[in-house]
Amino acid sequence: MLKLKVSVQRFTPDVDDKPRFETHDVEVGARASVLDALFALQRGPAPDLAFRYSCRVGMCGSCSMVVNGREQLTCSTLAAPVGPDLTIEPLRNLPVVRDLAVDLAPFFQAYRKTLPHFTPREDLDPNELYRLPHDSPEWQALNHQPQCIDCGACYSSCTMVTLNPRYVGPMALHRALTLSVDPRDGRREERLAAVTGEEGAFRCHTLGNCRDVCPRGISPTQSIQRLKRIAVFEPLRGMIRRIFGQRNRA
Amino acid sequence: MVSENITTDILILGTGGAGLMAALHAHWRDPEQQVLLVSKGMLGKSGCTRMVQGGYNVALNENDSVEAHFEDTVRGGLFLNDQDLARTLVEDAPRIVRELENRMGCLFDRTPDGRIHQKAFAGQTFDRTVHVGDLTGIEIMSRLRDQIFACNIPCLEYTRGLELLTSSDGPRVVGAVLLDIQTGRFITVRSKAVILATGAGPLMFQRSACAQEKACDGLAMAYRAGAHLMDMEMVQFHPTGLVVPESRLNGALLEEGLRGAGAHLFNGAGERYMARYDPEKMERSTRDRVSRAAYTEIMEGRGTANGAILIDVSHLGAEFVEKNFTGMRDRCLLYTSDAADE
Numbered sequence: 001m002l003k004l005k006v007s008v009q010r011f012t013p014d015v016d017d018k019p020r021f022e023t024h025d026v027e028v029g030a031r032a033s034v035l036d037a038l039f040a041l042q043r044g045p046a047p048d049l050a051f052r053y054s055c056r057v058g059m060c061g062s063c064s065m066v067v068n069g070r071e072q073l074t075c076s077t078l079a080a081p082v083g084p085d086l087t088i089e090p091l092r093n094l095p096v097v098r099d100l101a102v103d104l105a106p107f108f109q110a111y112r113k114t115l116p117h118f119t120p121r122e123d124l125d126p127n128e129l130y131r132l133p134h135d136s137p138e139w140q141a142l143n144h145q146p147q148c149i150d151c152g153a154c155y156s157s158c159t160m161v162t163l164n165p166r167y168v169g170p171m172a173l174h175r176a177l178t179l180s181v182d183p184r185d186g187r188r189e190e191r192l193a194a195v196t197g198e199e200g201a202f203r204c205h206t207l208g209n210c211r212d213v214c215p216r217g218i219s220p221t222q223s224i225q226r227l228k229r230i231a232v233f234e235p236l237r238g239m240i241r242r243i244f245g246q247r248n249r250a
Numbered sequence: 251m252v253s254e255n256i257t258t259d260i261l262i263l264g265t266g267g268a269g270l271m272a273a274l275h276a277h278w279r280d281p282e283q284q285v286l287l288v289s290k291g292m293l294g295k296s297g298c299t300r301m302v303q304g305g306y307n308v309a310l311n312e313n314d315s316v317e318a319h320f321e322d323t324v325r326g327g328l329f330l331n332d333q334d335l336a337r338t339l340v341e342d343a344p345r346i347v348r349e350l351e352n353r354m355g356c357l358f359d360r361t362p363d364g365r366i367h368q369k370a371f372a373g374q375t376f377d378r379t380v381h382v383g384d385l386t387g388i389e390i391m392s393r394l395r396d397q398i399f400a401c402n403i404p405c406l407e408y409t410r411g412l413e414l415l416t417s418s419d420g421p422r423v424v425g426a427v428l429l430d431i432q433t434g435r436f437i438t439v440r441s442k443a444v445i446l447a448t449g450a451g452p453l454m455f456q457r458s459a460c461a462q463e464k465a466c467d468g469l470a471m472a473y474r475a476g477a478h479l480m481d482m483e484m485v486q487f488h489p490t491g492l493v494v495p496e497s498r499l500n501g502a503l504l505e506e507g508l509r510g511a512g513a514h515l516f517n518g519a520g521e522r523y524m525a526r527y528d529p530e531k532m533e534r535s536t537r538d539r540v541s542r543a544a545y546t547e548i549m550e551g552r553g554t555a556n557g558a559i560l561i562d563v564s565h566l567g568a569e570f571v572e573k574n575f576t577g578m579r580d581r582c583l584l585y586t587s588d589a590a591d592e
Binding site: 029031032033036052053054055056057058059060061062097098104108111112116117118120124126127128129130131132133134135136139142146147148149150179182184185 | 292295296301351352357362363364366382387392397463494503576580
């Protein structure tokens with residue numbers, strides 16, 4: 001068994017003036033996750049503690065919180081290495097619903113500004129599966145980073161989001177790159193225009209917090225840098241395309 | 251008590267793959283119809299589609315056929331299947347995979363020559379599983395969610411269905427009563443049609459691989475509204491999952507593709523016990539047989555100290571496992587070692 005001293009932030013916006021910390025001792029299994037420690041609190045000294053989770057295996061991205069000052073996916077973080085003293089806070093840069101649960105609406109609203117959905121190119125046959133040989137420039141240009149689970153850790157860690165809440169943030173830009181380099185998508189120019197303004201890629205100062213905290217090992221910083229490069233060279237490409245009529249992708 | 255009334259055309263309870271596909275198709279068929287999604291968790295993050303690791307079976311290759319897929323399916327089901335449903339499943343699969351790729355935007359893994367890669371799953375006579383690494387569900391759910399955003403289909407999140415409303419003159423469903431979990435507020439929805447896409451109830455079992463929302467809500471509502479439920483004994487258990495003592499990780503999935511790729515199963519005594527249950531196919535037997543075999547071994551006292559069995563992939567080579575099952579390997583490394591307990 002593992003003995004933990006867990007401090008959790010408690011806050012009910014309509015009732016409390018400001019957040020406060022509550023500290024409890026709990027015992028969990030030797031290989032318990034931080035999420036297991038929260039369950040132990042809920043079963044014992046803090047039955048009304050509010051937090052969010054769903055899949056328990058690091059796939060849904062519902063349970064990210066700030067553990068000992070750093071964004072973590074609590075289901076996939078063992079308590080022992082970060083313990084025995086745990087301080088658990090809700091994600092930053094987002095309004096608290098209650099205790100450790102934040103409202104992710106602003107995070108997804110920012111995402112929705114970036115034209116995040118796929119629109120098939122009109123010249124493609126919907127019955128054919130697009131050929132993407134590994135040695136083709138199109139395949140090599142794809143964003144081959146691990147899949148994003150939109151957990152919000154990067155958005156919480158980004159100081160540029162803190163300074164300017166209108167900045168769409170790392171996750172939205174990372175996904176915008178993924179679609180922008182997808183040769184099947186038909187709205188590349190529009191999307192690039194939407195994500196490379198002042199509230200988009202060029203707001204990033206490459207501090208790399210997002211890369212440091214991403215539980216999936218993604219570097220949004222790298223994706224954003226690539227978006228900046230594409231944005232700078234895109235007008236040139238457009239000109240070449242107009243002159244030579246070629247399809248040319250980053 | 252605070253409550254709210256909403257009127258809509260199509261009410262969809264559940265936001266896994268089924269719910270989102272239903273919403274998109276309803277919207278695309280007639281954008282004038284108002285669609286309202288209701289999720290017990292968060293849009294795109296709740297339900298089990300998100301948790302699919304392995305992938306989906308579909309006959310795409312010229313050397314494969316829908317007929318062979320059908321035969322594998324009904325043979326695997328020991329001919330207990332509803333064959334009309336099985337036929338629909340295998341015949342629709344090629345169309346749906348094209349739709350997921352070409353309309354929703356999923357990008358499934360490719361072979362070096364650029365065609366869709368299909369990997370081996372147990373119980374299949376042809377390698378026909380399309381996938382995105384070993385985290386296929388995340389790709390599908392994210393892309394579907396993005397399309398829902400694009401169509402501006404509204405979704406009530408953290409809202410649980412409580413009861414279906416029926417008309418006074420007969421057994422017609424005309425809406426539902428919902429509960430906003432975050433505020434405790436009741437919501438009454440009137441609608442022309444209600445689609446239940448709430449999944450089943452694996453949480454009634456001590457160990458399950460599923461997302462924690464799936465508590466049989468939809469089936470229970472339908473039953474209380476007078477629906478007949480059929481084939482309720484047909485609960486599918488995914489045969490392999492990770493057991494971590496005293497953790498909520500109980501049952502977290504270890505995907506089908508592991509056995510497809512040749513993983514071995516051992517009981518507490520170190521025997522490859524599948525020899526007793528399906529000597530020909532061994533670990534590549536169908537899910538029901540592998541699940542029942544493991545259950546029998548554990549119940550008859552041949553399990554491990556944790557009340558489990560062992561799945562071993564070490565002979566496949568660390569490099570192979572790391573390349574093909576990255577997500578699974580990361581989760582196992584976090585908790586245990588090479589061979590994970592079932």
